[in-house]
Amino acid sequence: MFFNNLNIIQFGLLLLQGSTTFAKHISSRTCNNCSCAIAETLGPKLSAGASCSYSTAAAPRWSEFDAPDPGLVVNVATESDVLITVQYCNENNISFLAQNGGHGWGQTFHLGLEGLLINLGGLNSTTFNADKTEATIQGGALVRSVVDAAYSNGAQIPTGNCNCVGALGAILGGGFGRLMGLYGLGVDNLLSLNVVTAAGTQLTVTPETEEELWWALRGAGPNFGIVTSATITSYPVTTAENGAWVGSWIFTEDQIEDVVEAVNDLDLLPEMAVFLYYAVSDGTPVVLVSGSYAGANNSDGPNAFASITAVGPVVEEAAWSPFDEVNASGDSFCAKGGYKPAYGAGLAQLVPATWRSIWNEFVDFIAINGTSASTVMVDCYPMEKTRTLPDSSSSYPWRSTINCNAAVIPWYDDASLNAAAVSFGKSVRSLWYETSGTATNATYINYAVGDEPYSVVYGDNLATLETLKGVWDPTGKFDQFFPL
């Protein structure tokens, strides 16, 4: 698919190097004394499949910029391991952070050598009820494994669009994806959540059992607990319908205004999603549009994107794929490591003049050696289904406000470029803010950074969320991701 042609740096996934079972937990590796002591006393309490390591190689992050730097990584194997680890941390006053896909780009992480990372990666199953209308996703499952499980069970589950992202990591902030025009936000499809709370208890949270916590978890999840598994609506579909047509079109710089206008004016049917990128292809900055149309392999997809192709792309690729292959076109975005201080903004509209200014900023930045993997992107979705529920239905605050999530991703390996990258990111974000079409600045939490006023992330829900934080996490155990 198209992204394989882009000049995006590829990093191999780090393997489970440095990991050691608890039975022989103290290896010859260097570790600080505190970490070794934790491993010795916590290890015997955990399941046989759990392991620990003194490096994050077992839990690589998408970006090293401001990444957590824990003294110990606990690789849990059961949901009870999470509970036991949180209880242990509470008893011993140890900071902790759960990690799922490791793609959170917020700059609010501050876990240091005295802290413990709970790597949820071992909790990666997705199971279904008999008629495939409900699925239970464990807390460390990646989008790839959820999509694969859904496809092989003749069903669809609303997930994010990138295979490598934590499925629940994305959903607990709201959950945008290419199927949301059909099924709504990820949070709208949740049925129950198994949660380890800050107090070190295991709860099954539903609208009936804990109404307020249920509301808070669905939009501000990482502030209220570790979700060890979630039951979510799954949608049985025939094999013929379980796929999507995806078109990718490259345009040149002189077409920016026409392309942006066409994307902004596109009539987004429920089956559709549209993505616009600035990227570097074969050494040249280009404008790329990608359109997705879920359903059977017929002419609906090409017809739906006719206004985009009418602009006159210089390169065009289109194909229908079964749903377990659709996300593959974004796999190059999944590359771990390097520095990617991303900045995001929620948009109600795309304004051509703004995107011209952003193009100029982009071209200036990628002129710096080693930055050609950088990108600017925006994802736009049909919002009607999402807006059948009121704003008050979950703590995700922007369902009636945002149509598109935009992000600028400076991408490089040389830390000396950090200052230039941050300046570029903030500058692009300012341009978006100026013409966002929203009454106030409004950013999907999973695209935010943490330097915004928290009203930009939590909207009018901020005060209620702060009150609930006082109830459910009064001492701020979950204080790493846009902490309330």
Ligand SMILES: Cc1cc2nc3c(=O)[nH]c(=O)nc-3n(C[C@H](O)[C@H](O)[C@H](O)COP(=O)(O)OP(=O)(O)OC[C@H]3O[C@@H](n4cnc5c(N)ncnc54)[C@H](O)[C@@H]3O)c2cc1C
């Ligand atoms: C390449 C890329 C593609 C993306 N695509 C999409 C997309 O299509 N749709 C979308 O909505 N978002 C998307 N995002 C944004 C994504 O939702 C956020 O980056 C999200 O925070 C990533 O979750 P993670 O589990 O991968 O990251 P992590 O860094 O592991 O987690 C982020 C935060 O969530 C918490 N968390 C994760 N899992 C759990 C859990 N089970 N219980 C409690 N807390 C948990 C962590 O503790 C951490 O605080 C994308 C991001 C990237 C980098």
